Amino acid sequence: MKSPSATLLAEVRTFRQNHPDVRYVDLIALDIAGHFYGKRYPVDMLEKVAAGSPLKLPQNAVLLGAQGGLFKIGDYCFNDGDPDANRRLIPGTLKPVSWESQPLGQMLITSDGTEAPIEFEPREVLANVLERLRLKGIHPVVAFELEFYLFDKKLNNGLPQFPRDPLSDDADDQPTLHIDRLSRFGDVLDDMAQTATAQGIDITVITAEIGPGQFEINFGHCDDGLRAADWAALFCRSTRGVALKHGYRASFMAKPYLQFPGSGMHVHVSLYDGAGNNLLAAHQQQPLRHAVAGCLALLPHCMPIFAPNHNALRRLGGTVNAATRASWGFEDRDACVRIPESDPRNLRIEHRLASADANPYLVLAAILAGLEHGLEARQDPIAPLNEDRSSGTDLPVEMLDAVRAMQHQQVVRDKLGAEFVDVYCENKRQDHLAFQQEIHAREYRWFL
Incomplete structure (x- = not known):
């Protein structure tokens, strides 16, 4: 060797x-x-x-x-x-x-x-979580899905403009799931796909999403969590570069338009033992319920990871398929934790809370920490949305509240590392304060 x-x-x-x-x-x-x-x-x-x-x-x-x-x-x-x-x-x-x-x-x-x-490098945080799981005989298989928007290359007074339809040269300003949009923007999307493949990224399905100029890319299921997160990170970089080459801007900003859906980072995770058995499917899927309960328990305490900035918090609620509470459900896209229909071999969770501009290493680390916590605690989750549409636990929706909830949660500190948690929370606190150090034009309109 x-x-x-x-x-x-x-x-x-x-x-x-x-x-x-x-x-x-x-x-x-x-x-x-x-x-x-x-x-x-x-x-x-x-x-x-x-x-x-x-x-x-x-x-x-x-x-x-x-x-x-x-x-x-x-x-x-x-x-x-x-x-x-x-x-x-x-x-x-x-x-x-x-x-x-x-x-x-x-x-x-x-x-x-x-x-x-x-200790606080994102890839190192994820590596530590994966190594701890490996020593317990738990082997995750992971697949990311990333949503993003295309915009015109030129901004209008700092604001994004809808991308120009290459066939009509009109603005692509209509929300639609029509597959025709994949054809109209086929040149840039095909270049994005080919470039990602050349980077070693296993991409699969391309979807035209609901927002105008919005698309989603799915990645293949990967038995190396670090590599899966590498793919998500590298795809964001290459996609921005390819879009500029074609006269567009590609952005993974969480909520570029208030009136249209935001962009999310959905993560599919299944857990296997050393023999290849799906751990979540054992004992009439009781471990699945425990894992879901663990994810939901840590969700309110990992919000600075899943929604890492002021704009990302805007994405929560108000439009389709974006949860405002820690919830779960079978085949339910309104839930933070969705259980897609599958056979026992492929039973998995789909974690849907993170914004597309979140750090993929930290998102996966936080999800795995929640699954691990659930398997250890062996608690049953709250009722799924399929049984109770009001089921769920409130999430902090202000950054400083979210930071406090994360920094003082002992399970999060134990699973992700106390040094990382302290450094990350202070970074987010300082980012928030820096963001506030500018008077917006609206303040003058309201209060001058």
């Missing part, structure tokens, strides 16, 4: 042979806010890293706020000397970038698996 460095070196050399015109590779990782940060490396230097040379980036790059600034979080950022932290290359993620004007490559990097991983 090849060593990790030998495997990486072979990957880099094969890439260089297949793409001799590429001189630089972006080494990228997802920060807490769900944005990529990293460095652009000459490809010959990448060979040295693959062979074992150190790869270091500032530890605090992970802590960037929604607008890229640094906040004082404990001793981080301003009282710690801004230290570097080791990263490693993630095998299998070195791919060409086709949406830039010049030949370029990109590759994911992470601190997980290094000698001193960053």
Whole structure:
């Protein structure tokens, strides 16, 4: 068996042979806010890293706020000397970038698996949850679904404009589920699909969603939770780039229009033992009920992960298929936790609460933590919506309330890591306060 460095070196050399015109590779990782940060490396230097040379980036790059600034979080950022932290290359993620004007490559990097991983790095948080489940003999299979909107490339006084229908050149301003929209926007959607496939992402179904210019992409079911989250993160990056190339903006913003549905991140999760048996289907599906109860119990305490910003909180309720309470149901898209109809082998939950702009590593980590908690506590859930349409537990819908609910919940701290929870909650608190430091034009209209 090849060593990790030998495997990486072979990957880099094969890439260089297949793409001799590429001189630089972006080494990228997802920060807490769900944005990529990293460095652009000459490809010959990448060979040295693959062979074992150190790869270091500032530890605090992970802590960037929604607008890229640094906040004082404990001793981080301003009282710690801004230290570097080791990263490693993630095998299998070195791919060409086709949406830039010049030949370029990109590759994911992470601190997980290094000698001193960053406790609050999103991928490290998920890696810890997955490893804990593995030691318990629990093996998740995961599939993400992502909704997004297309807009015209040009903004109108800072506001989004509907995308232009390429056949009529009229604005695509009508909510519709019609499959004809897939044909009208076929060129850009096909390029998005092909580009994602070239990035190693297993995409399956493409759907025209209800909102004007809104679409959904489904990913294949994956037995590697880290890879499944990698796919979701990389798809967002490539889709934005491809859209710009075609004269559009692609956005995973949670609620771009008040009058139309928001964009969600739906996550399908099933759990198997080492022999491949579906754990949720055992004992007349009693573990499924326990897992649902655990998810619902932690939902109100993980809202800063599922709805990570002011706009994401706007998505909850008010339109179809967006829950305002922690609820569940069989084949019910109004529920936060939906149980799709399936055979026992494929029995799973569909977690529907997260917004499309949430951090996929943290979303999956929080979902798995809820499932794990439920299997441990062995409690029955509240009534499903199929039996009681008013069933559900209230969710915090203000960011500061949500942060308090998360920071002081001991199960969340135990499952996701106390250091991560404290850092993440302070990051969200500071982001919220920074967002408030601007007087909106409406305030002048109302109060001047």
